[in-house]
Amino acid sequence: MRNKGISALVCAGLMAGAAVLGGAVPAVAQATSADRQDTATTGSTGSGSSDIRARLERIPGMTVVSVAGKEGHPFYTLTYKQPVDHRKPHGATFTQRATLWHKATDKPTVLYTGGYTLPGGTTALTKLIDANQVSVEHRYFAESRPTGPAGDDWSKMTIQQEAADEHRLTRALRTVEKGKWLGTGASKGGMTATYHERFYPGDLDAVVAFVAPNDADNRDDRGYERFFKTVGTKECRTALNGVQREMLVRRDTLLPRFETEQKDAGHTFDATLGTTDRAYEFAVLDQVWNFWQSGTEADCAGVPDAKKATDDELWNWSKEHGFSVYHDQELGTNGTGPYYRQAATQLGWADLKFSHLKDVRHYPGIYQPNSVLPAAMRGTYDNSTTADVDRWVKNRGRHMMFVYGENDPWSAEKFTPSRHDSYRYVVPGANHGASIAKLPEAEQAKAVATIKRWADVK
Structure with a gap:
């Protein structure tokens, strides 16, 4: 989630x-x-x-x-x-x-x-x-x-x-x-x-x-999986999944851009996600969720053809449509960390399968709230x-x-x-x-x- x-x-x-x-x-x-x-x-x-x-x-x-x-x-x-x-x-x-x-x-x-x-x-x-x-x-x-x-x-x-x-x-x-x-x-x-x-x-x-x-x-995420298989049109879902996948396929060329932009912004990842590579993957995993959270079906027309898009086109569109970065400066005790603590221990999260990304992911278990929490704030889940x-x-x-x-x-x-x-x-x-x-x-x-x-x- x-x-x-x-x-x-x-x-x-x-x-x-x-x-x-x-x-x-x-x-x-x-x-x-x-x-x-x-x-x-x-x-x-x-x-x-x-x-x-x-x-x-x-x-x-x-x-x-x-x-x-x-x-x-x-x-x-x-x-x-x-x-x-x-x-x-x-x-x-x-x-x-x-x-x-x-x-x-x-x-x-x-x-x-x-x-x-x-x-x-x-x-x-x-x-x-x-x-x-x-x-x-x-x-x-x-x-x-x-x-x-x-x-x-x-x-x-x-x-x-x-x-x-x-x-x-x-x-x-x-x-x-x-x-x-x-x-x-x-x-x-x-x-x-x-x-x-x-x-x-x-x-x-x-x-x-x-x-x-x-x-x-929290063990049953079929509702979320069903949502992403049925929301909008098939063409839009396919295009969004294509962009998400291509962002990881082109990791070697896009990660340096990510690292430069995060360094310039003063963002670090040492206390939470750990490395820029992990932070990059986490941001990519969130893209499609964020597109539907804030967008509408009318936005589908602007999704680029992932295979044909240049690095610039892919990068710039993604930054405007769901690529959100999780970093130390916003995830601690004075930021959004308290939410993730609750998600990790009681509220739960959507542990999506991302079947279209299995062969291009580096960190299969990363998409969960403890990943973005400082060690002292992490917790054990109880759904009672x-x-x-x-x-x-x-x-x-x-x-x-x-x-x-x-x-x-x-x-x-x-x-x-x-x-x-x-x-x-x-x-x-x-x-x-x-x-x-x-x-x-x-x-x-x-x-x-x-x-x-x-x-x-x-």
Whole structure:
């Protein structure tokens, strides 16, 4: 299971979550002064932001870092003290970053998790139901990481621990925001919202998850293999496989270019992939996945004829269409390493066969998350939690909606919702940016009506 240098996955996930109805993500307007902000009203409750700030500050462990103005309502940047290990609540702690865009205490609230760093922008789900919005940073990412020895204890970077983080934060903020609460997120954020719902089903009134992978059995990758044998047209699949293969066939001439460009960019591979040759092969293996993650069938027309293309043509097209480099500078504790730690231990990955590349690969076992992790962050896989979540969603989940893209490799293995007022939609031809806005009109209307009913809004 791979992505376009992970940063692209983060971007795609945020786009998908924000574009529920296809709307643009508005920027946050900064308040000109604290005095101006404290006189703003918050909607139908009539409470001023100074009152809301006081209520936030009375929550044990909550700190209001700053207040700004956003579309006439207060936007609070927060930190919340969390246990490093929720099984030992009186042990070591860390501060988790969050934000609250507050409109009114009786409006619904959207809990938005990107699954990585603190997400910005407004989800279109928030716009659809005119909600407050709480955004939260995942533990062990960016500034939401324990300090000292606890920060190096990756055994606490788990599905259950993050679900417990969001549980405590939700219960704390529900003392302020009294309306319905809906969880949402895209890609890893959609997974995280689903995990929260499974372990704490009393917290949220509904969950709307976008393009959320569900690798419930990491040993069985038939769903991914079937995807790459059926996505798009046969002609497009053949052309993409040809380019991918030719990139390895011409390794002797293209690897020196790769090495020069990486050296000029200041990239190293010593702590993770080890050598430039291994890093080059890893990047090539990711190409077709990335093409479909971010592209569309319309892009197939531009795929070069691999046998006829010059080195320049092959190299330049690949760099623009899926050739993403994994390097030490982005894979450590302060980069995307925490994601790969979770993939290696709980989330799983697509261990693709690459049958068309068998005779030109140098490193048959390289395509797995431990390959791109520093030694101290590597882990052993255990699928018991993801299998449990899969069963629970399928049999016991309530008020859950999953939206996937037909041509998105991350959507090849999906959650199956229960019959308890839960639904799944697949957007025709969509990639990792699948949204409700891209559904056929009748399905879009049904999905919107369901969300509004769950949120108790007209």
